Amino acid sequence: MKKTYVITGTTSGIGKTLLEAFAKDNIVFAGYRNEKYFNDLKSVSDNVIPFFIDMEKKESVAKAAAFIKSQTDKIDTIINVAGCVIAGLMETIDVDDIRKQFEVNTFSHLDLTQKLLPLLKDGKIINVSSMASFGIFPFVAPYCASKRALDILFNSLGIESGIKVVSVKPGVIATPLWGKSIDLNKKSISNCADHEKEMQYMVANARKNETNGLDVHKVRDLIVKIDGMENPKSSYTVGKDAFFANLVSKLPQDWLNKIIRYGIKAKVSSLK
Numbered sequence: 001m002k003k004t005y006v007i008t009g010t011t012s013g014i015g016k017t018l019l020e021a022f023a024k025d026n027i028v029f030a031g032y033r034n035e036k037y038f039n040d041l042k043s044v045s046d047n048v049i050p051f052f053i054d055m056e057k058k059e060s061v062a063k064a065a066a067f068i069k070s071q072t073d074k075i076d077t078i079i080n081v082a083g084c085v086i087a088g089l090m091e092t093i094d095v096d097d098i099r100k101q102f103e104v105n106t107f108s109h110l111d112l113t114q115k116l117l118p119l120l121k122d123g124k125i126i127n128v129s130s131m132a133s134f135g136i137f138p139f140v141a142p143y144c145a146s147k148r149a150l151d152i153l154f155n156s157l158g159i160e161s162g163i164k165v166v167s168v169k170p171g172v173i174a175t176p177l178w179g180k181s182i183d184l185n186k187k188s189i190s191n192c193a194d195h196e197k198e199m200q201y202m203v204a205n206a207r208k209n210e211t212n213g214l215d216v217h218k219v220r221d222l223i224v225k226i227d228g229m230e231n232p233k234s235s236y237t238v239g240k241d242a243f244f245a246n247l248v249s250k251l252p253q254d255w256l257n258k259i260i261r262y263g264i265k266a267k268v269s270s271l272k
């Protein structure tokens with residue numbers, strides 16, 4: 001029997017591969033924020049029902065939820081995927097940029113999920129979090145904090161409601177996210193007095209990650225597997241880097257900070 005999925009962020013990267021996998025045999029409500037993708041989404045399969053959602057705007061989240069409710073009375077799995085990366089120095093970053101980060105990566109996911117909960121009978125919630133949730137990376141603290149908050153809020157939702165909530169925490173995955181992050185953070189990248197080298201390293205690394213990261217299908221395959229499990233764990237990492245980030249995050253904070261400072265110094269001094 002066909003199942004019904006709601007997936008955000010289906011126009012690119014991880015979300016796109018999930019849409020392609022699930023829409024073969026199931027109904028998928030596929031979130032997009034740019035009209036130019038509407039026909040691409042429709043062409044994946046007749047099972048795809050695209051819905052507009054701008055995760056920065058709560059009115060848009062409400063409209064998206066109302067639209068989905070007008071089309072179905074049952075959802076089997078909600079997969080919260082959409083996301084972006086806000087980087088910058090805590091000394092100078094515009095706090096409104098951090099608000100935006102939380103709106104897109106955290107609050108809108110909870111808001112949409114809450115509105116759809118009455119339809120989620122015996123279903124699952126799968127969140128695409130990140131190894132950033134372990135909170136160990138400077139210069140991208142807004143992103144780390146938004147993912148940590150996402151995990152905390154949804155873990156609590158799972159305990160309180162009894163709904164199965166799963167956090168998937170990928171390491172570096174080869175998707176367009178990295179190039180988009182460079183564009184999105186132009187202001188921070190150019191406003192980084194005393195940290196130009198670090199930013200230069202971050203940008204060069206982001207460019208490399210877009211192609212050298214882990215194959216996006218590894219994330220897709222894990223999520224398809226989790227969706228099929230009766231009793232999945234609450235949290236999964238994807239990739240050796242995510243496994244390692246989890247491990248070192250358990251060190252005492254001062255030890256961890258020393259390791260991170262040393263690591264950044266070594267990387268930056270290797271730059272020409």
Ligand SMILES: NC(=O)c1ccc[n+]([C@@H]2O[C@H](COP(=O)([O-])OP(=O)(O)OC[C@H]3O[C@@H](n4cnc5c(N)ncnc54)[C@H](OP(=O)(O)O)[C@@H]3O)[C@@H](O)[C@H]2O)c1
Pocket residue numbers: 008009010011012013014015032033034053054055056081082083084104128129130131169170171172173174175176177178180213
């Ligand atoms: N790539 C990695 O290394 C990595 C690692 C760990 C976790 N993740 C997480 O995986 C998730 C998917 O990322 P990805 O790597 O697949 O990146 P991606 O290719 O950039 O996909 C992100 C998706 O989210 C959508 N999106 C972004 N901002 C939005 C907004 N304001 N409203 C509605 N939709 C929005 C994008 O729409 P557009 O197509 O219009 O941009 C796109 O469909 C994100 O939550 C990310 O944090 C990624």
